[in-house]
Structures are given as C-alpha cells and as structure tokens.
Amino acid sequence: MAFTHSILLLFSMVALFYLISITTAQVEPTTAPPTAAPTSRNGDDMEVIKDVKNNRDIQELGMFAIDKANLRNSSWWSISFIEVINATRWHKMKGFRYLLDINSTKKSKLEVQVIGSTFAYLYVDSGERTLQTWFFKAA
Ligand SMILES: *[C@@H]1O[C@H](CO)[C@@H](O)[C@H](O)[C@H]1NC(C)=O
Numbered sequence: 001m002a003f004t005h006s007i008l009l010l011f012s013m014v015a016l017f018y019l020i021s022i023t024t025a026q027v028e029p030t031t032a033p034p035t036a037a038p039t040s041r042n043g044d045d046m047e048v049i050k051d052v053k054n055n056r057d058i059q060e061l062g063m064f065a066i067d068k069a070n071l072r073n074s075s076w077w078s079i080s081f082i083e084v085i086n087a088t089r090w091h092k093m094k095g096f097r098y099l100l101d102i103n104s105t106k107k108s109k110l111e112v113q114v115i116g117s118t119f120a121y122l123y124v125d126s127g128e129r130t131l132q133t134w135f136f137k138a139a
C-alpha cells in the first residue's frame with residue numbers, strides 16, 4: 001500500500017513539474033520592444049519603405065517572421081499572417097535591421113482569435129534573415 005502511494009506521489013510530482021515547465025515556457029516576451037523605429041543619430045539612415053503592400057520581398061520577410069514566431073513557444077497560440085502594412089529599415093552592422101508591422105490574427109488554444117499587429121524586428125545581412133524579437137498587439 002505504501003509502495004503504491006509513493007509511486008502515485010512520484011507520478012503526480014512529475015506531472016506537476018511537467019505542467020509547471022510547459023506553463024512557464026509558453027510565455028511571450030514580457031518586455032515589449034517599442035513599436036516605432038529608433039530615431040537615428042544622423043537622421044538620414046532611416047528608411048520608411050514605400051508601397052509595402054506591393055513589395056514582394058517585404059511581404060515575404062513578414063511571412064518568414066510569422067513562421068519563426070510560430071516555431072517558438074507555439075503550443076499555446078498561433079499567429080496567422082495577413083499582410084505587412086508598414087516597414088522601416090536602418091543600417092545595422094553590415095546589414096539592415098527591419099521593423100515590420102504585420103497585420104495578423106492570433107489564435108490561442110482556447111480558440112479565441114484576435115486581430116492586430118505583429119511587430120517584428122529582423123536582421124537581414126546578405127540574404128540571411130533572423131527574427132530578433134517580436135510581439136503581438138491586438139487592434
Ligand atoms: C519563449 O519562452 C521562454 C521562457 O519564457 C522565453 O525566455 C523566450 O523568450 C520565449 N521566446 C519567444 C520567442 O517568445
């Protein structure tokens with residue numbers, strides 16, 4: 001009897017630890033980066049990309065950002081890409097840093113779907129793309 005009890009206790013402790021670890025691992029970044037690009041020191045290296053809606057490269061970069069965001073911590077929610085609506089870029093090291101405002105929907109495991117913006121910061125250097133940070137803001 002005591003043996004069965006300790007097995008049960010051990011089992012529930014393992015289950016509890018598992019629950020705690022998945023719960024804490026699914027949290028989005030808490031410190032949201034600013035939604036506007038920083039003002040550059042000399043003021044002329046900031047480029048607001050025009051006609052973003054018809055810019056295939058930017059739309060593609062936005063899809064990439066959403067794919068990457070979904071790969072990280074995606075068990076609780078998923079984001080669906082709609083369209084990049086705004087894009088800014090500036091020189092950073094040997095490449096460019098981009099800030100994209102991506103019209104998108106976020107759906108949680110509880111099936112609540114909200115529309116809003118995914119603000120994504122990416123670094124692009126000779127075709128190599130990296131999603132650095134991002135956050136979703138409901139409209
Ligand atoms: C995923 O969750 C971990 C733990 O909370 C956190 O450190 C990390 O920044 C998260 N990553 C993303 C992309 O949300």
Ligand SMILES: *[C@@H]1O[C@H](CO)[C@@H](O)[C@H](O)[C@H]1NC(C)=O
Pocket residue numbers: 036037048085086087101
């Ligand atoms: C895009 O960003 C620029 C610069 O921050 C801002 O002036 C403009 O209103 C934004 N456009 C949209 C559609 O959000």
Ligand SMILES: *[C@@H]1O[C@H](CO)[C@@H](O)[C@H](O)[C@H]1NC(C)=O
Pocket residue numbers: 082085103104
């Ligand atoms: C985002 O997409 C939805 C669906 O196409 C549209 O109704 C909405 O106006 C868009 N929002 C912005 C800010 O473009």
